[in-house]
Amino acid sequence: MTKYSSIGIRMKIACIFIIFAFAYVAYSFYNVQIIRHEELYAKAKQKYTAKKTKDGIRGEIYDRDGNLLVGNEPCSDIFADPSIAGDSDECMKIAQFFASNIGADKNVIYNRLMEKTKTVKNDDGTEKTIPNLYAVIQQGVEFEKAELVKKAVAEQKFKGIAFKESFKRNYPKQQLLANILGFTNIDRDQIVAVIGLEKFFDRSMTSKKGVLEYERSRDGIPIAYGKSDVVQEVQDGLNIYLTVREPIQAILEEELDKLMEINKPTAAYAIMADPYTGDIIAVAQRPTFNPNDRENMNPLAWRNRIAEDTFEPGSIMKPFAVAGALDRGIVRPETRFDCENGKWFFAGKILKDSHPLGTLSVSQIIQKSSNIGTAKIAVEMGARNLDETLRSFGFGKKTGVPLKPETSGIYRPLNKWDSLSISRFPIGQGLAASPLQLVRGYCMLANGGHPIDLRLVDRIQNPQTGDIERFPVKYGPSIYRDSQTHDKIVSMMKLVTQEGGTATVAAVKGYYVAGKTGTSQKFVDGAYSKSKYCASFVGFVPADNPRFVLLVTADEPTGAYYGGAVSGPYFKSIAERTLKYLNIMPDYDIAEYDAAQKAAKQKAWAEQRAAANAAAAAGKASASSASSPTSSYRPSRPVTQPPVKGSSGLVKSPSGYYYRPSVSSTTTPQPDARKKPSTARN
């Protein structure tokens, strides 16, 4: 039988043991909860907390109507974990699979998969070998292909293959507007904007990564009642909406391609802008590139010629100087100038016209593009007035389009003008302007002299909030002092595309076109080249209520080199197609106009015949009655040739060139006398 005392001892031992056990547990709790709290909490947190980064989407670029010009194409990057990919046979299988499905190099993939370990350097400089957990199989695999491959990988049960969803920049319209849009590159998983609008608006279009910290379950899904913190909000890049209209841009590019094919210039560019808002409706240049085709991309074609390049504009400068002279009342459209039969000695140098011209009115000077006549007008104006005029049309100033770099052109300040400047600047020599500057100047000529900033970007939109920021139209007060100046200069410029003008090929049937041709010799090695030219035509249509200003320039065309002959036809076809696209009703009925022209010609021909018959009858009578010996000699044409009125109302000058006798007759009969349109637009 057990004694009470032994029971007591055992009880005491048990109690002591329990006490110690409790004490140990208490200590362990203390240790875990208090002493090692931070360490263990961090460990646990690391286990059940996940950090997820989400890439935002880079902003896209659209045209004015919302057609996508630069977008983000979904794609997948395929990776593998070589440490679990399997043995040599398995790796070969995987390599073969990807080689046949996505066209990757089998050997490259196999070698990457067989790199099971890699050597890394410790902080202390020692090297250690660790398992290789990451090998790239292929990056930027197209969405559809990646989806198919993903399914096939699941079916094949390959181990360690992972797909990372990403986006890559895509230019769905290929080379359309490529120089303006620019492109981006990828440098170590970072998007780097290289040129164009991509670069200018890089900061706005760049997205911000979002970081989300959440408590996850064992399978990685966020726990419903778990804690989740947005460390950084994901922010998509802003979308840019241009003023460009894709269909018109396509027309422009197509015609420019034709120009390149037929005239084979080294470069060509065309810009179309709205004269009232300064919106660039279309802009293109050749050579260009396809941003989606990086392998065949020519870096020489990257340059943005319309903003970076300058050229001596030649005769397309003339309307500016003449507008200044008209506005100041120095000349009137009917004021006549002697064009010196094509050669004029001024300030020690000879100034030539492309064709010898006699006495011309100011209107005819523009119509026939006389250098001498324009230089004489400028001399009448004086250097200060000419400088003021050209500056007011924006020469020497940047246009403000969001393209970098943008040239401000070459335009000397007045105090640096030499004696020749006054005769050369108005004919577009001795100064240089960018195509954009010229278009801005012509916008002012078209809109009644209102200074305007060219706009390439219409609005910027936040895709997440839908907020839109619009770029305002800057439309200043008219620079003209005389309200008639606009009508006068437009009337003169209309003559350029009408019969007797230098660019009849630029005329658009049914519409009045105001424009000016320009043929400038290129300045090569310190002298004006006799074989290299810039052929331009710039104008606006419909002349009285212009919807757009269009400049077409061919740099060093082969064969014909006159602006009217080279660029004029393309101006016509671009303008014609654009007017139809914009559904702009013609200024006059073409059939009626043709009939009127035909009737006028027939009438003139009948009159001429009647006069000839009368003269013949009179001659017969006089021959039979008179017997003077001198009458036997009748020169076919008088020695001093008086002006001979032609069938088209033109007068033949003594030098053999046709011109219209006076301003009143310079205006070609027009089928309907349109009312003067208001230059202001709502």
Add this chain to the structure above:
Amino acid sequence: MNKFTQQCKNTEFTRRPKAAGKPWVFSFVVKIILICLCISGTAVCRVLFNQKTEELNKEATQIRMKIVHMNREIANLKIKKEELSAWPYISRRITQYNLGLRPADPKQVSHTKIVDIPLSNRFKVVDRNTSSEERVRSNTLSSSRGPAKNTLTKR
């Protein structure tokens, strides 16, 4: 002490040990069981609720992933659509299939104007058309004077 009290104390029944305490134990056990049932019921409910929540959470995650996938698909289709609507592509197809398309012309749109005949005149026309007697008469009359006139076309 009254008789009744005395009798009770002396009987066997009253002297039996309180043994017994059985009703107290029973009620205690029932209470415990009830409490346990409540607790376990609540726990089970909670577990079931959590399970349901997690299931829904998983479904939501899957739906979210589907949305992401569909958004990517939409983005892909958007790019494809833009590629197919580019003018160079369209013009190639026009040439390929020899489509007789021509550029739009403002003159190609013509406006049709329907001029309605006044109601009274319309009835006259109908009358003359239907009244054969009158027509015969008029034709007879006109034939004597000259060729018959079609009153309807005349109108």
